[in-house]
Amino acid sequence: MSVIAAAEPPHVAHRDNHTHRDVNGGWLRPAVFGAMDGLVSNLALMTGVAGGAVTQQTIVITGLAGLAAGAFSMAAGEYTSVASQRELVLAELEVERRELRKHPGDEMLELAALYESRGVEPALAREVARQLSADPERALEVHAREELGVDPDDLPSPLTAALSSFGAFALGALLPVLPYLLGASSLWPAVLLALVGLFGCGAVVARVTARTWWFSGLRQLALGGAAAGVTYALGALFGTAVG
Incomplete structure (x- = not known):
């Protein structure tokens, strides 16, 4: 009876309310950080200069310079950071791929032991590990998720992070300058x-x-x-x- 129940489709309420947002796309953190940093840093920069009793032109030039410098700096920093992290993950994936090719049996036993440690019965854990290990690419994906905590098919994009950071910072930094540009x-x-x-x-x-x-x-x-x-x-x- 329990097997039949497990094969039934999920309840409509559960299905509709159990979707998750993309948390690994690599765009949210740089976009949020960029917008906040652009607003705070350029506002602080402009008020700091204004506190020195300078001309309106100096304040505007300072704001525009802060916008440009900050946006390019944020984009370069995000690109380098995400690219370095991605390259590190790819290097570790290559190590895992090599181990799967050289020692498939040991890797399968390692995966079975992992499932056993999580409460799966030994015989079932070995069978699950055997089936998952039949396809080398699927085995790599499973080992990457279990051992490295990453999805090989969903690594963050350096370009996405850089563009998100650049656009968000520029938009945030523009707000303090905008009133001056409008008169x-x-x-x-x-x-x-x-x-x-x-x-x-x-x-x-x-x-x-x-x-x-x-x-x-x-x-x-x-x-x-x-x-x-x-x-x-x-x-x-x-x-x-x-x-």
Whole structure:
């Protein structure tokens, strides 16, 4: 009876509510980090310069330079980081592929022992390991997931990470500059727009995490506001000292 029940299709409610979002695509972390970093760093940079009582033109040039430099730096850093991690995983996969080719029997026993350690009956564990090991590519995939914790077919893309980081940083860094480009003559419109952007980014991030939208939004607002306040104070202090 239990075998029949196991063969039945899943209940519609379970099927509809048991889908998962892509957590290994390599785009979410650099995009979120890029947007937040762009907002906070460029806002802090511009307020720090503004605290030194410089001209409006200097503030705008500083903001645009910070946008360009930060976006390219983030993209280069993400590409190098993800590419290095990917190359390391590929090297380890090649080691595993070589072991499967040279010692298939030992690798099959290793997989059976792993399943036994998780509570599978010894005879069943050996049979499962035997069937999975029949196809070398499937065996590699299983060993990679069990031993390395990675999916060989779903490795993050360096280019995706770089482009996500570049675009997100540029978009975030643009917000503090935008009021000046539209004709604003004081710092406050830039600060207000950037703070709204910080809250909005935090709220959007909450859509893909377990946090509430208001908590995530307020957290980003507080962190970004604190950074801007500190750098403005430092800019005013150093501007006065230099002047």
